[in-house]
Amino acid sequence: MLQIDKMSRQPIYEQIFEQIERQVLTGILKEGDRISSVRELSSELGINPNTIQKAYLELDRRGITFSSPGLGSFIAAGAVDRIKNMQKARLGELSELLSVLKTAGISKDEISSVVDSVFNKNS
């Protein structure tokens, strides 16, 4: 079940998109699994079907799901790897963010302690 915040500045279709990606990544959804149909999710969440479809189209486009009219939408083979690869591309953001924090006067030690806390917790 997805959590949608209609008041968020982040578009609803992006929220749906990201949460399904996260469920694939965490194993809640596995390759081959069928995800809710456009209509099902629409009535569950109280969101217009077009908005759901926009999220599903983006998932299809990225090769995370594939859709068969009449059958539904399914998690594609290799979806997990594809998501991970796209997320690795975010390594560039890290340098940029670190530069900002350095300029703001945050010490390397403070950064390191954040890195430690993220990489040493069990999850």
Next chain:
Amino acid sequence: MLQIDKMSRQPIYEQIFEQIERQVLTGILKEGDRISSVRELSSELGINPNTIQKAYLELDRRGITFSSPGLGSFIAAGAVDRIKNMQKARLGELSELLSVLKTAGISKDEISSVVDSVFNKNS
């Protein structure tokens, strides 16, 4: 002089806003300095004056500049500290980004090498 990328997904007023902030932070603009008027910057950059105005209003709102009708806009006293404090608030983004990268299979060593490269370069 500012560099505006009209093709960017980032709103133009945000680009203007951030670049002026950066110039304050790096000392190009000092407290008390006068910045270009809305009309000057508008014709220099070929950008709609309303867009410049929006960026300037946001700078005023955050206490980075103050405007005197008829005289222009000036960098406020304490602007540098105010900017640094707001940027420190971005420390929260770091944890979130690190979690994503960890999930994507990036090792703590890889992260550490990025941290080192940012904190050991002279700039």
Next chain:
Amino acid sequence: MLQIDKMSRQPIYEQIFEQIERQVLTGILKEGDRISSVRELSSELGINPNTIQKAYLELDRRGITFSSPGLGSFIAAGAVDRIKNMQKARLGELSELLSVLKTAGISKDEISSVVDSVFNKNS
């Protein structure tokens, strides 16, 4: 036995239809041969019987098969010629595709080498 790709953008009924046509053309299916019943093929392929039915109706409509209620569906006399004639009609697609490739900067020599490779191989 037919190979169905449920992920394909091509409708399943078209895949069934085309593969049976190909089997007629290559002699795997001969005039007078009985093809699997709708129910047999449906359970073999794990495909909705309505979808099989739609493919079979189209084969009947084009005079490639004929169906006798209670007996099954059979390859019609003259099926091979009928298929060949319909495929000749695709000669028009060739001009269109060649125009696109020409505009894309592909040389006549490159085209000719593809033509050679197709027409000189044994199959």
Next chain:
Amino acid sequence: MLQIDKMSRQPIYEQIFEQIERQVLTGILKEGDRISSVRELSSELGINPNTIQKAYLELDRRGITFSSPGLGSFIAAGAVDRIKNMQKARLGELSELLSVLKTAGISKDEISSVVDSVFNKNS
């Protein structure tokens, strides 16, 4: 001006999309040119703005155009090359089509005369 066939089996947004691509390829639209706004084209063609936007989104996604809210949509730098490269990918279709025509009993000479007629005409 675009020619839309509402009765066509090809989706309207694809017709719009392809015709704009063709205009870029033939030089009617040049890099940096502004194309009609969503609303303009919508009222010119009598097509719903959402349908126009879907075509424009696809153009953006392929890097053929870029859109700036408030300014409009423009032909991107390198658009022509990008279109040509995507069309070169259609070379694979050529082999497939030629195989079909060969099987249908069309001679290599007939194919060659079509190739000649396309590559020797001035356009």
Next chain:
DNA sequence: GTGGTCTAGACCACA
């Protein structure tokens, strides 16, 4: 004015 997002609801081909 301009593109981006969203709702409400229709119709279609396909399964």
Next chain:
DNA sequence: GTGGTCTAGACCACA
């Protein structure tokens, strides 16, 4: 039933 396309029209941030 299911996804795909389309219409009609609203509201928003941005320029």
